[in-house]
Amino acid sequence: METSVKQAYAIETEALTKYYGDFEAVRGLTMLVPKGSITGFLGQNGAGKSSTIRMLLGMSRPTRGSGRVLDFDIANEKQSIEMRKRVAYVGEDKRLYDYMTVGQMIDFTKAFYPGWRDDVEKKLLEEFRLPLDRLTKKLSKGMRTQTALLLAFARGAELLILDEPTEGLDPVMAEKLLELVVGAAADGASIFFSSHQIAEVEQIADRILLIDRGQLLLDTTLDSISTDFRRIRGVYDTAPVMSALALDGVKRVAVDGRTVSVMVSHNSVTIAERMRAQSATAVEVSPMTLKEIVLESLKRDQS
Secondary structure, eight states, rough: OOOOOOOEEEEEEEEEEEEEETEEEEEEEEEETTTTTTEEOOOOSSSSSHHHHHHHSSSSSEEEEEEEEETEEETOOOOOHHHHTTTEEEEEOOOOOSSSHHHHHHHHHHOOOOOOOOOHHHHHHHHHHHTTTTTTGGGGGHHHHHHHHHHTTTOOOOOEEESSSTTTTOOOHHHHHHHHHHHHHHHTEEEEOSOOOOHHHHHHHHHEEETTTEEEEEEEEEHHHTTOOOEEEESSSSSOOOOGGTTTTTEEEEEETEEEEEESSHHHHHHHHHHHHTOOEEEEEEEOOOHHHHHHHHHHHHO
């Protein structure tokens, strides 16, 4: 008799909601982040990414809903403390203790983590060329980012949560960071990172979550984007019956004069056949990039 194996998740949320006064920053967010994945968390400024991350880390309590990180309840103070021992976080502001030197910052952080990776520390010190005797408050923006990344990656964490990790890095260092992320995932860590750089996400992520105005718009994989997502365009002599295009897989329909453009997440063959059956001519089916899918999804939300 076959038994199903339960999927393990690094992050789980159910109807997660956060209000700041009357403003609803996160609206009923339900998402799953599989363990061992590199998940890109996309959204415009103000979409609710940072508010979501703060709740996941126990830095802010949900107004409603629930969440678990590494199977710890984010709303339970004791469990949240235990969870943070296994999670490394690099925030957008890259906070460090300004009165410490880089070397002191490393030694201070190392003392809290028995699984500290001396090999990773040594490797990143060499690659980043960080001055151990310099106060962190005197570091450049790029070096502050590099120091924060070293502290996170050397920690031996099960989960890395990175908020705009390449901000402040030059292209060469940004590329090295992406290599670090892939290496950490290969070693068994789960990665959850937010970014405005769609090209970076497309380069290393295997899963994509897109939120806008605190709600989940897109939950897919890079494999699905390459094999299933398509744009279908058809030209009509007469106005099409739009309800006939309400098919499984249709994500957005746009009309420009006699041309109808449909974004689909799957089922493209059936949808193209339906358009031809409606007397559409010059029906074209073409693949879509992640950037195109993100922009189309945001348009749908704004329409």
